[in-house]
Amino acid sequence: MKAAAFLIAALAVAAPWAHADVWGYVDAKGIAHFANEKVDERYELFFRGGTSFDTAQGLPQQEPTPRAVAVPTRSASRLIAFFEVSPAYKQVKHHLREASRAENIDYELLQALIATESGFDAAAVSPKGAIGLMQVMPATAQRYGVSADARVPLERKLADPRTNIRTGTRYLRYLLDLFPGRLELALAAYNAGEGAVIRAGRRIPDFPETRNYVRTVLQLYSMLKPPVPARRERTPARVRMELPGGAIGRGNLPPATD
Template sequence: MLLALVPIAARADVWGYVDDKGVAHFATERIDERYELFFKSGENFNTADGVSARIETPRAVAVPTAPPKLLAFFDVSPSYKSVKHLLREAAMQHEIDYELLQALIATESGFDATAVSPRGAVGLMQVMPATAERYGVSSDKKTPVEKKLADPRTNIRTGSRYLRDLIRRFPGQLDLALAAYNAGEGAVQRAGNKIPNYRETQNYVKTVMQLYTVLKPPATVAEIRQPGRVRMEMPTGRIPGGVTGGAVGRGNMVPSLTQGPRTVATPEP
């Protein structure tokens, strides 16, 4: 079970390191020489080497890609915390893995609800206005579709419904469902029901799948809680920046990409 880290001020720096027992330690100041800058106040989490080696995602993302950093992101990120109840709701309603939604949104927008792509995709799940209209989100006299999609609840509901329909359209082929989410169903069909030969789409699918496998440990490992997992701890006592107390985090056992991730809803990690 994941124990949330104690709250960290939204604009505080976070320093950390992973010890030889696989415990990731975090603080709002550099306690000693072992600590490296995890992320700086007012900036995105960076994926520079430090704390531990990152996984190589083919597509640049606005979240950390080192496994312990990625897991810690979801403990300390205010933008994620503000919408995780919406992810839980969508995962249960549409029978999509919670961790899959996490990975997709991390790749699409880095949990920036105000993100707008050059092509006009809006919000957390980067939903196109035309797609939203297919699912009943339309402009009215006061509010255009684009503004409605900037609302996290509307965006996640719409994007999750679209993803659910794509998963059903390509049963047992999550990679094709993700490719269709990125490039459109038509592009996948024209490619002979394969991932289209677009570098952007191929990188997108690989990135979402890699983040997904980090976020979702195999069920058997989660149940028996084998040793070797990464834990996260905060120093005890009050330190500058307002952090108090201590906590431990979740397991981090990464399944093989060849196992084929499931698409059944799971409780919040």
Template structure:
């Protein structure tokens, strides 16, 4: 069991100290490394959530529905594709001050509460897909913050939303985010894994089905890698503000 390993025990001790200091030491890279080592290596999966008492729970698998993937084994994904952003650091720095990123926070939180998708994951998808540009339209016809096509917008739109043309309503930030949250929640339920849900988002469900899992497409793997990297970084930041102690599953 993850919780019985020497590395995990050391991480738990560090977290106990952190609770007394009112600072979550487990969020420091050295303790994250210990957690991952206890899970079976630096590229293992790590799942977690913060409960109502401020205790951060981590485990090498989803123990129950409260757990969310916070670190995935993407070592096999290969290098990032040229032309993609270099990584999450620049995005995180920019998001701290960008008014367009801050402006959508209420809608992201609403969508997260309504559809059970982490706000950090929605934010990561928006950052990578559109860079928070509400009126972005791709050469393939993907629209708005979460880059949703008109067909997909109709598939995941409510009856009230579908009274307006998809090409028009998806330019509305709130509608776009709510539609994207419904889609991401549906894909995650069906595939059972955020990594595959993001792959289906990027490459299409048919492509994931044909490949029998994560497609060996460089662009898709780069996209999934960057979204998960940014998601993890955002989750670290938000949990560092909420968590007061640590429990290992």
């Protein structure tokens, strides 16, 4: 599929429950960076959305195609075609399929989360210590049985794409079960820790990074998710948000302690 066709297909599935601007660029290493605002001069707008999220009525089967913003620069073209041509994505997509099936999580949700967390950079390490594709904190990995041994430190194990994706997906599954029907809270907890969400009264914590992270993941997810056939209606988890601003960072915050 050509880059233009990829963009049209992606925009065609963006539903009104995830209206948000999408900005981004691809750096010299081929790593994609996504945000909901122009973080700096490198970011360019390639999708114009609205400002709110609401899935109270489910995802409509047929919606007008949202407006694409023409950005004729080379960097934007590379961004649009990122999932089509990215070697980093191609190298790990079979791990995404495996984890998606194992934990019963949409492949496209994992795809969107990893794109936001690391841009599919398996070597990414955040200033807060989150590691790899899904930016897993070492303490979180230990909860799921990933630990250092005499030969391999924990950080190196987490840098392995299969281990990282499997661990991050298990944690996301836990959060989806902890906040049933509230995808936005599960994503907020993935970024800020479940303790922060619980202390906020089971609402998205008032952290700009977390609020903007949730917006970015949901928008990318809605763009990547194929439309549901009319005969097989599916109602997604309800998501309701009215959020200002845009994504300004990526990577998990340190695990919060209740």
